[in-house]
Amino acid sequence: MENKCVKKKQRKEAIELPDDCREVLLHACCAPCSSAIVEWLMQHDVRPTIFYFNPNIFPLEEYETRKNESKRHAESLGIRWIDADYDHQRWLDFVRGHEEAPERGSRCQLCFRLRLFETAKEAQRLGIRYFATTLASSRWKSLEQITIAGESAATAVSTPSSQVVFWAQNWRKGGLQERRNQLLREYGFYNQLYCGCEFSK
Template sequence: MNFIRQKLELPNQGKKLLLHSCCAPCSGEVMEAIIASGIDFTIFFYNPNIHPKKEYDLRKEENIRFAEKHGIPFIDADYDVDNWFERAKGMELEPERGIRCTMCFDMRFERTALYASEHGFDTICSSLGISRWKNMEQINDSGIRAAGHYEGINYWTYNWRKQGGSSRMLEISKEEAFYMQEYCGCAYSLRDTNKWRMENGREKIKLGEKYYSNNNL
């Protein structure tokens, strides 16, 4: 591997990081950079937005596989999908990056911050921001808000896209042949993605069939 990133340090002299992970492709490069920097961290997988359960299990198992390969502790949090749908009521037709996504980030980061506070972590962050499809400011605002509820917890706003991070993310995804998710994750993003595909003469998404390889992207 010829990719070189500067050594990272947690903000405010933090010692222990809880990394919220949304999926293996997004977290692969983030994990690699944190490992290379010698930071003590644990993966926290809490994503009740992911729909349907088959897709949730595929994304989670890929993340577990990569964490186990590198000996990183993995916290498998609850899949309280009913709670997510309850919170999303009235937002079913909101666009991507709108208030429904803010609610979703808030929900996931609130649980991450709570776990961090209860289990001796002083810093939280997320792999969500590495995706070019996400609004980094929106994500960071949710993270900072969640961390603010607990004394001694900081949200790390590091930009994982910098210094070739996005390119390395794709390289790792192909090297590991990760499962390739083709929509953000929730039922409404699946609905809207399939609607766009049908309007543009493409087939609907087929869950569990597409994987990264050196022959794609």
């Protein structure tokens, strides 16, 4: 019995909540990946605002499907959802020359950099100190690349009077991966089969 309690406690503490965090701007790549994270945040008295900025997704129909699912999820919970709109050409220009890079390679690093930079800017604009991303819930993504991009974005947009902080968290922990799969079925979410861009497809 004692060993079970220890294991349960370790799982519970796998997500490390910053002491002063009561609100977070959450960059969401899709509804399935954000669902368990949003639930955890709300259970721990952290108010999430969803920021949907994913210009990497191709084609437009795929982007719209994922966007609408994310919005539907947020509206069902009564939380704020922000549409950063779609500019795939900007993303293509940003990753130009890295189209053939493998997954977890230079193209992914650039993609994270663009998306998290815009998230950091939005957090500063809204006066939200912390921002995070659901990208860190995917086992197909490099947590190191995501952390580098997030921390770099925070540094780039912060000023002495307006600091933003990247909450570098492995969202695969604490049973959230299993909960994600449960919520995917409960909500009947569209579950995409590739990262988003034409090169990963």
